[in-house]
Amino acid sequence: MGNELLIGDKLRQARLSKNISLDELQQKTKIQKRYLEAIEKGAFDLLPGDYYVRTFLKQYAAAVGEDGDHLVAVFNGETELDATTPAKERPAIKTVEGSRMTTHQPGKNRTWMDYLPTILIALIALTILIIVGYLSIQDKKANPMIATPSTVEVQNEVTSESSVAESIKETTTSSEVMESSSSSEELKMAMTIEHVAPRVAEVKVENVEKPVQLDFTGLDDRCWVGVQVDGAYILQYTLAPKEKQSITLPEGATNVKITFGASSNVQMHLNQELVDFTKDAPELLQKELNVTLTYA
DSSP states (O other): OHHHHHHHHHHHHHHHHTTOOHHHHHHHHOOOHHHHHHHHTTOGGGSSOHHHHHHHHHHHHHHHTOOHHHHHHHHTTSSOTTOOOOOOOOOOHHHHHHHHHHHTSOOOOOOGGGGHHHHHHHHHHHHHHHHHHHHHHHHHHHSOSSOOHHHHHHHHHHHHHHHHHHHHHHHHHHHHHHHHHHHHHHTOOEEEEEEEETTEEEEEEEEEOSSOEEEEEEOSSOEEEEEEETTEEEEEEEEOTTOEEEEEOOTTOOEEEEEESSGGGEEEEETTEEOOTTSSOOSSOOEEEEEEEEEO
C-alpha cells in the first residue's frame, strides 16, 4: 500500500507541474476520471484488476512525462520508486600521488643515439615505398591497356549467367509475393450479425488481428455504453453527440458483452470495421451485443 500511495502522489505532482487538469488527462488517456482520482489517491483496489492498474499507470505516466515501466516495476515490488545507483569507488589518494610523481619526473638529456631507432624505421619505410613504386611502373608496362578478345568473351559469359540468375530470382520473388497476397486474402476478417431478440444480437468475428480496438461515436443524442470482459466492466461511459471513445480489449479476450442505452444514438467500429447492429432493428432501444472473437 505504501508503494501505491507514493506512485499516486508522484503522478499527481507530475500532472500539476504540467498544469493538466483531470478532465484534460481523461481526454488524453481515455481513462475515466474516477479511475484517475483513484490512482492519485493510491486506491488501486478501486480499479477493475491488476491488468488495468498496470495499463492505466503506463498511460497516465506517458501523458505527464514519467517512466511508466519504472512505475509498474515499483507496483510489482521489483524496485524502489527512487532507486539510485551506488557511486563508483574513488581511487586511493596514494595511487594518484604516485602517478603524479611518475608523470612529473624530470626527463634525461637525450642524444642522437636515442633517435637512431626512429631514423632506421623511417629509412626502411622509404625503401619499401621506392620498391613498390618501381614494381607498379614495370607492371603497367608489361600489361597493355586494351583487353584481349578472350577476356571479352569471358565477361560476356559471366554477364549472361548473371542475367539468368537475376531472372530466376525475380520469378521466385514474384511467386512469393503472390503466395503472400493469397494468404492475406484467406485471413481477411469476417463478421456476421444475428438478431436473436429485439434487444439482443449475436456478433461473430473471425480472423481478428490483435490487438482488438473498439471505437464508439455518438450520433444525434446521448448514449450510455458499457463493455464487459469475463463479467467485469472495462468501460462505462455516456457518449455525447459527436463524441468519440475508444478502448483496447485485453489480449486473448474471446467473449465480450457490449450494452447500449439508446442504440440508435451510437455507431461502433471493431478494428476500424463498422458493426452495423441497427440494420435490422433500428428502433431507439437498449441493445445488447454478445461478441465472439476468433483470432487469425
